[in-house]
Amino acid sequence: MTQVLINAPKTARKGEVIELKALILHVMETGFRPGTNGRIIPRNIIERFTASWNGAEILRMDLSPAIAANPFVSFFAVATESGKITFRWTGDEGFVVEESVAIDVA
Amino acid sequence: MALALLPAVFAASFAMAQAGADRAGADKRRSGYQDMGVALQKMQDDDTANPGMLFVQLGQQLWAKPAGANNKACADCHSLADMKGVAARYPAMSKDGDKPIDLEGRIRLCRTVNQQAEPLATESRELLSLAAFVANQSRGLPITPPADPRLAPFREQGAAIYERRQGQLNLSCAICHDDNAGKKLAGVTIPEAHPTGYPLYRLEWQALGSLKRRLRNCLIGIRAEAYPYDAVEYVALEIYLMDRARGMVFESPGVRP
Amino acid sequence: MPGTEEGTTTRRTFIAGAALVSVLPLAPARATPEAMAAAIKEVVGDNAIREGRVTLDLPPLIENGNAVPLTVSVDSPMSEADHIKAIHVFNEKNPQPHVFDARLGPRNGKAVVATRIKLGDSQKIVAIAETSKGEFFSASADVIVTLAACLEDLT
Numbered sequence: 001m002t003q004v005l006i007n008a009p010k011t012a013r014k015g016e017v018i019e020l021k022a023l024i025l026h027v028m029e030t031g032f033r034p035g036t037n038g039r040i041i042p043r044n045i046i047e048r049f050t051a052s053w054n055g056a057e058i059l060r061m062d063l064s065p066a067i068a069a070n071p072f073v074s075f076f077a078v079a080t081e082s083g084k085i086t087f088r089w090t091g092d093e094g095f096v097v098e099e100s101v102a103i104d105v106a
Numbered sequence: 107m108a109l110a111l112l113p114a115v116f117a118a119s120f121a122m123a124q125a126g127a128d129r130a131g132a133d134k135r136r137s138g139y140q141d142m143g144v145a146l147q148k149m150q151d152d153d154t155a156n157p158g159m160l161f162v163q164l165g166q167q168l169w170a171k172p173a174g175a176n177n178k179a180c181a182d183c184h185s186l187a188d189m190k191g192v193a194a195r196y197p198a199m200s201k202d203g204d205k206p207i208d209l210e211g212r213i214r215l216c217r218t219v220n221q222q223a224e225p226l227a228t229e230s231r232e233l234l235s236l237a238a239f240v241a242n243q244s245r246g247l248p249i250t251p252p253a254d255p256r257l258a259p260f261r262e263q264g265a266a267i268y269e270r271r272q273g274q275l276n277l278s279c280a281i282c283h284d285d286n287a288g289k290k291l292a293g294v295t296i297p298e299a300h301p302t303g304y305p306l307y308r309l310e311w312q313a314l315g316s317l318k319r320r321l322r323n324c325l326i327g328i329r330a331e332a333y334p335y336d337a338v339e340y341v342a343l344e345i346y347l348m349d350r351a352r353g354m355v356f357e358s359p360g361v362r363p
Numbered sequence: 364m365p366g367t368e369e370g371t372t373t374r375r376t377f378i379a380g381a382a383l384v385s386v387l388p389l390a391p392a393r394a395t396p397e398a399m400a401a402a403i404k405e406v407v408g409d410n411a412i413r414e415g416r417v418t419l420d421l422p423p424l425i426e427n428g429n430a431v432p433l434t435v436s437v438d439s440p441m442s443e444a445d446h447i448k449a450i451h452v453f454n455e456k457n458p459q460p461h462v463f464d465a466r467l468g469p470r471n472g473k474a475v476v477a478t479r480i481k482l483g484d485s486q487k488i489v490a491i492a493e494t495s496k497g498e499f500f501s502a503s504a505d506v507i508v509t510l511a512a513c514l515e516d517l518t
Contacts, residue, residue, distance in 0.1 A: 003163055003164050004160075007154030021154045021155065022154075023154060023160060028481075030458065032458040058468070058470040059476075061476070062461075064459060064461040065458065065481075066463075067462070067463060067479070067480060068312070068478075069312035069313075069429070070312070072157070073478050074478075075475065077470060142426065146422075149430075149432065294509055309426070309427035309429045312430070363426035
């Protein structure tokens with residue numbers, strides 16, 4: 001079960017700049033730490049986070065092992081039209097999570 | 107590094123130690139929340155920034171999921187409203203048992219006895235998430251330990267452990283958390299050790315953890331041998347700490363450094 | 364309270380304890396100021412980097428380096444003609460110099476990105492913003508990281 005928490009307003013005025021926040025459960029294992037057996041724990045991170053508004057990308061972030069476990073990102077967007085904001089996380093070991101929220105723009 | 111700060115550590119002692127007994131005036135007790143910087147307080151306060159809420163959400167899903175031979179979900183036997191205030195008054199005596207149990211212990215019992223399901227391992231994500239979901243129902247409520255006389259001997263046992271010097275460093279919990287609370291230890295503010303936020307997200311763990319795990323960290327910190335996970339000593343300490351924090355606001359899931 | 368003699372002993376053991384908790388796990392690889400400079404060069408090429416317009420917010424005291432809130436804000440109209448295309452964040456001493464690269468544009472309305480980063484040690488953090496006109500602005504911050512007391516058993 002993947003856990004994601006998204007904070008986005010449900011409604012916005014056209015042209016309003018809104019804040020979007022996203023939090024996801026992920027270890028963000030750096031690939032630099034030795035485990036209890038002394039061997040390096042393989043890297044397992046989210047490499048990319050994107051947000052799109054009705055399919056058009058509005059933010060793309062390349063992440064590194066320096067991003068904290070359970071990555072949190074907040075950013076802004078201009079409310080242009082009603083529809084759906086989609087958040088997508090991809091990373092090591094085939095990690096892909098997508099989550100959308102609906103927004104009404106008047 | 108922080109050695110320069112240390113001579114100050116034992117310079118004075120606070121009357122805070124008496125906070126539990128002497129509460130005539132304004133309540134001077136401080137939750138660990140108040141000892142954190144603004145950035146971490148904000149992290150705790152904002153439900154979409156508090157990583158503990160990821161586990162609360164998972165707990166909510168598990169709450170509704172049938173399990174075990176009885177194929178019953180927690181939600182089949184309990185209404186959510188019944189869970190309000192529960193975490194703020196645990197540990198409590200188990201109904202037929204002779205031992206007190208903490209919230210995690212209570213949930214594990216329900217899991218094996220009432221759901222007839224595989225036991226949930228201590229500190230497992232499932233158990234912590236369920237506990238966090240239940241505990242979240244008490245957020246904002248005052249800590250109210252029950253007036254059950256059967257708890258008294260355990261509370262006394264907990265108080266004795268709290269006061270006793272132990273470990274290679276020969277320190278008691280009280281030396282740090284009563285006499286030197288608010289001072290810096292290696293750059294970290296020593297909190298008053300109130301169990302207001304558990305289960306909580308500790309940045310050091312990069313995960314949710316129980317009060318028991320926190321207590322183990324302190325025992326290991328003073329180079330004492332940590333009790334096994336199922337030891338009654340932890341529950342005794344928890345009873346004592348909850349009593350010492352009586353009336354303080356319950357804030358799970360907390361965030362701590 | 365303990366008497367004087369006992370108090371003295373306590374203080375000594377206390378200091379010993381503090382010294383023990385200050386032992387850091389060693390990272391097998393280390394970024395260096397040089398590695399950071401090289402990573403920055405890769406992004407900006409031969410362009411000049413100017414101070415200003417970028418604000419890098421980190422808490423003044425970092426209570427735990429495992430999750431340090433960081434916000435980069437860039438002063439920009441974020442219009443089609445004049446906006447911030449990218450924000451890059453680098454660090455000096457984590458095992459590698461890159462922290463994140465964010466691509467943004469006029470759809471963002473505000474050039475502000477926040478996240479949480481890991482910092483194994485006190486060091487310098489650099490944020491660089493790239494404008495749609497191909498200019499680079501930067502800000503940096505020196506951070507002090509305290510180490511958690513009463514660490515976990517490693518078993």
